[in-house]
Amino acid sequence: MASDPGSAEGVADGDVVDALVQLSFEVQAALTRATDGHDLSLTQVRMLGVLRDRTPGARELADHLGLTASSTTGLLDRAERRGLVARAPDLRDKRAVTVSLTTGGREVALDVEERMAREVGGLTAELDESQRRQLVQLLRKLLSGVGASGSTG
Amino acid sequence: MASDPGSAEGVADGDVVDALVQLSFEVQAALTRATDGHDLSLTQVRMLGVLRDRTPGARELADHLGLTASSTTGLLDRAERRGLVARAPDLRDKRAVTVSLTTGGREVALDVEERMAREVGGLTAELDESQRRQLVQLLRKLLSGVGASGSTG
DNA sequence: CGAATATGGTTCGTGCCACGTAGTACTGTC
């Protein structure tokens, strides 16, 4: 079925799906690879990414990550234990907490992000500039229509 | 920075990475969505996929999934408990086991695969035929160069 | 003001995922 990878003909319906799925796994693998040596989950990495620009409360963080509050508590516990993030009391709201990167956490975040860029970027090694540009535009168009409405009709 | 989703200009280096990462998460989300109602993890789904064409031993299955033997035992335990797969003694090798889909498991596998195709396919709703074809070709080219050699070079 | 309610977080228990380290049962080899 999945025969000529380079041929211009015979692009069936399932091929798009196949390619997208395969790609997504490759990207995830690349992302995971980028965390080698840091022993971080993708969720942790995403959290660090969020915290690069913000100092949110746990709830806000949870929203950014698409997690429940309780999941976030655990996530924070583990990250805090590793010295990546710190919880500080919110001055305005005594129930709340603000989460921020520690210095170490920031270092890790930067390192991982850099490596991710390299790893994921490396995936496009086979493409030349114009193809890369083409790809970005296609993906942007694709992504622009996601999350809008239901898909199953 | 990540502004005009449709503009032809200003495709920077990080944009490819961004787009790929975002896409990969969307695809994973779509895959997960496809399992709604079945309460399956992606690993379980992958396993069902492998078992569609084969009746491997646990070890072989583990290799296909990139897991250790012990992880696979647990995976099988849970899947078996749900009536998705069955372990049968290997006639030639009394240590070994052959894993196969149950009727119910096959049904689930087919259903999920179909829904995956729909969900993932639905992601490309914004693209027309020619764009879809373009995308497939770009992705194939991209994928053809993956897993070959080191990437960080 | 004070009671009712909503919100931010945590705790606890559940289940899954993946691993490593034994162990058991068998296979193949010498």
Add this chain to the structure above:
DNA sequence: GACAGTACTACGTGGCACGAACCATATTCG
């Protein structure tokens, strides 16, 4: 027939995510 290797399982660890129950504080409203 001993011995190394293989197939699988058992057990314990740790992470991820969830829901329900639960404080403590905020907010709303009578």
